[in-house]
Amino acid sequence: DAKTTQPPSMDCAEGRAANLPCNHSTISGNEYVYWYRQIHSQGPQYIIHGLKNNETNEMASLIITEDRKSSTLILPHATLRDTAVYYCIVREGSGGSNYKLTFGKGTLLTVNP
Amino acid sequence: SAVISQKPSRDICQRGTSLTIQCQVDSQVTMMFWYRQQPGQSLTLIATANQGSEATYESGFVIDKFPISRPNLTFSTLTVSNMSPEDSSIYLCSVEGTGRNYNEQFFGPGTRLTVL
Numbered sequence: 646d647a648k649t650t651q652p653p654s655m656d657c658a659e660g661r662a663a664n665l666p667c668n669h670s671t672i673s674g675n676e677y678v679y680w681y682r683q684i685h686s687q688g689p690q691y692i693i694h695g696l697k698n699n700e701t702n703e704m705a706s707l708i709i710t711e712d713r714k715s716s717t718l719i720l721p722h723a724t725l726r727d728t729a730v731y732y733c734i735v736r737e738g739s740g741g742s743n744y745k746l747t748f749g750k751g752t753l754l755t756v757n758p
Numbered sequence: 759s760a761v762i763s764q765k766p767s768r769d770i771c772q773r774g775t776s777l778t779i780q781c782q783v784d785s786q787v788t789m790m791f792w793y794r795q796q797p798g799q800s801l802t803l804i805a806t807a808n809q810g811s812e813a814t815y816e817s818g819f820v821i822d823k824f825p826i827s828r829p830n831l832t833f834s835t836l837t838v839s840n841m842s843p844e845d846s847s848i849y850l851c852s853v854e855g856t857g858r859n860y861n862e863q864f865f866g867p868g869t870r871l872t873v874l
Contacts, residue, residue, distance in 0.1 A: 677861075687867060688865030689850075745803055746791075
């Protein structure tokens with residue numbers, strides 16, 4: 646079973662920041678938080694991941710609470726092309742047989758004009 | 759990043775037949791993964807395929823139903839055997855990134871299978 650809880654859907658206005666929450670209260674010390682998204686009819690796309698520090702890349706920012714039990718993915722200026730299902734996944738870091746990604750139901754983000 | 763292609767992109771098959779899906783990667787990778795995405799559902803891992811060894815199947819998936827080949831470091835096939843309408847899904851392969859992308863998984867575009 647997925648170890649994360651996400652709202653099933655969210656709306657966001659184009660140009661505004663989209664803040665997608667994720668609860669992972671049972672996360673263990675060696676597990677990372679990953680975010681992927683799946684645009685309709687495409688394979689999932691990696692967005693960002695982090696362990697305990699906040700992370701930022703060209704796509705998004707990831708804010709992880711100090712107790713690591715929840716996180717927020719931030720798309721700073723959402724566009725219509727950001728409409729997708731966003732998956733929050735916890736997984737052990739690289740190495741060995743720990744590459745598996747366990748997908749939950751994700752959050753359908755709809756960016757409106 | 760890794761670029762992944764899959765063949766066929768879609769197919770419509772008759773009950774009881776088998777379909778082999780191909781996955782080609784533009785770089786050498788150790789681990790390849792096969793996922794299934796049933797209509798309206800999330801992705802479920804079928805198996806992990808390492809070159810030179812037997813694939814490792816997840817609970818609920820068996821080799822007789824989903825045989826996998828991994829003949830080299832850039833290619834894998836998944837066969838969906840003795841198909842039924844319940845096998846109608848999107849089948850995706852993915853690979854773990856290497857180098858600076860080693861913590862990312864890259865996914866193919868998927869094969870949309872409809873079984874009548």
